[in-house]
Amino acid sequence: MGTVVDAAKQDVNGSLAEKKPTVVFVLGGPGSGKGTQCANIVEHFGYTHLSAGDLLRAEINSGSENGTMIQNMIKEGKIVPSEVTIRLLQKAMQESGNDKFLIDGFPRNEENRAAFEEVTKIEPAFVLFFDCAKEEMERRLLSRNQGREDDNIETIRKRFKVFLESSLPVVEYYDSKGKVRKIDAARPIGEVFESVKAIFAPKNEKVKGYGHVLRLNECCSCT
């Protein structure tokens, strides 16, 4: 008798092809609302939410040999080497038991993107991109009050710089492949989620707010 794993590997033709998980990359500037919206998506659409930043923070607290290096990079708003982050993401994916993932805050630069593709051979189904003006993101981060060491004005400015210089080019790369779903994230949380729902809901289901899904080159307010 076949195991559960064997069954999961069978494609529609019954052959033993490896079934790849569905991955949605969730990108946007610091404080654009990625984590907030991912929590809503998990509740409504059954994805597992993996925040690269949260996994790195957990690694610091685990007493790992990389802990001090990661802590220093986060304080400076710098991007941790891909091999560290990808190993944490792969482990979390394996342990989840799910086959669909929101990968939040990754890939953050070209090195992240290329290394993930090389190691996992997974292409994202699409990239959810939260577009928000810098002034609004700064306001949100300064009032987040979750005790994050990088939510201070000095580090926030460094994070914005890294976002513009290293992360936006990744969004542009995926846009050139027609994979970006851009959301106006400067609105209230509920309104933003109406637009998000329109992307995840089945195509023939009418969802209020669909008109807020934008092309990347329309009104990018985060630059």
Ligand SMILES: Nc1ncnc2c1ncn2[C@@H]1O[C@H](COP(=O)(O)OP(=O)(O)OP(=O)(O)O)[C@@H](O)[C@H]1O
């Ligand atoms: N649409 C919104 N309007 C107002 N406040 C919001 C909105 N979305 C999120 N927030 C608040 O802004 C703060 C940052 O949100 P969140 O943590 O979801 O952002 P993020 O994109 O995950 O940030 P980071 O990249 O720093 O992890 C939180 O305090 C959250 O409650």
Ligand SMILES: Nc1ccn([C@@H]2O[C@H](COP(=O)(O)O)[C@@H](O)[C@H]2O)c(=O)n1
């Ligand atoms: N791919 C990533 C993601 C995050 N980091 C580091 O973590 C910090 C916080 O990330 P958030 O998504 O929680 O804002 C970020 O500023 C980086 O220092 C990373 O290195 N690589």
Ligand SMILES: [Mg+2]
């Ligand atoms: Mg977050």
